[in-house]
Amino acid sequence: MMSLRNRITRLVLSLTASPILGSIAAQAAEADQSRRVSADVIAAIKQNDIMRFTACESLGGLNQSCVRIAQELEAISANCASTAWCLWNHLCTFHLFCGLLGPDNQTFLAGVTQRRDWVCFPAGASTAVRGEIDGDTVRIKGQAAFGSGARYAEWAGVAFVIDDKPQFSLVDLRQHGVNIQDDWHAMSLRASATDTVIYDGAS
Known part of the structure; x- marks a missing residue:
C-alpha cells in the first residue's frame, strides 16, 4: 500500500504548477521583505498553463474544476502566500470578466487567455471612477482601490x-x-500588490 507521504509526493508532482514551486519558495522571504513577488517568478507563472485554468475551452482555456484549482493554489500558498493570493485573484476575476463581457467579446477574451495575460479587479472601498466620451473613445478618471496583483497584471477590470x-x-x-x-503596507500578504490604481485619461 502506498504511504501517505508517497501519495502526497505523487499529487504534488502531478500539479501543473509543480515545475515552478521551487522558484516560488526560493523568493518567498525576499518577496515579503521587498513587498514584491520576483519578476522571474511572475514571468514563469505567465508561461505556465495554470493561467488558463478558469477560461473555457472555446477561449483556449482549460476549464478546470474548483477542486483542481484548489489543489494547485494549496501547493503554491504553502510556498508563498502572496503569490497564491495574486494568482487566485487572477483566476477568479477572469472567470467573472468572461461572464460580464460575454460572447460579443470572445476574440478579445481568447487573446487574453492565449497570451496568458494577468488580470486584476481593483474595486474596493474608496473606489470612484468616472468615464467621459471623447469622440469614439471613453476615457476614465479616478481611483480604484485594493487591486490585488495590479503590479503584475496587464489588464484591470474597471467599474465606472x-x-x-x-x-x-x-x-x-x-x-x-x-x-x-505603491501603497499596500499591510502586515500580511505583503507582496500581493493590493495597491490603488489611479486612472487619469486612460482609455
Whole structure:
C-alpha cells in the first residue's frame, strides 16, 4: 500500500504548477521583505498553463474544476502566500470578466487567455471612477482601490459611471494615464500588490 507521504509526493508532482514551486519558495522571504513577488517568478507563472485554468475551452482555456484549482493554489500558498493570493485573484476575476463581457467579446477574451495575460479587479472601498466620451473613445478618471496583483497584471477590470449610468470594461494597465500606487503596507500578504490604481485619461 502506498504511504501517505508517497501519495502526497505523487499529487504534488502531478500539479501543473509543480515545475515552478521551487522558484516560488526560493523568493518567498525576499518577496515579503521587498513587498514584491520576483519578476522571474511572475514571468514563469505567465508561461505556465495554470493561467488558463478558469477560461473555457472555446477561449483556449482549460476549464478546470474548483477542486483542481484548489489543489494547485494549496501547493503554491504553502510556498508563498502572496503569490497564491495574486494568482487566485487572477483566476477568479477572469472567470467573472468572461461572464460580464460575454460572447460579443470572445476574440478579445481568447487573446487574453492565449497570451496568458494577468488580470486584476481593483474595486474596493474608496473606489470612484468616472468615464467621459471623447469622440469614439471613453476615457476614465479616478481611483480604484485594493487591486490585488495590479503590479503584475496587464489588464484591470474597471467599474465606472458615465452620466450616472454604470459601465464596465477591461483597461490596459500598460498605457499612459495609468499609475499604480505603491501603497499596500499591510502586515500580511505583503507582496500581493493590493495597491490603488489611479486612472487619469486612460482609455
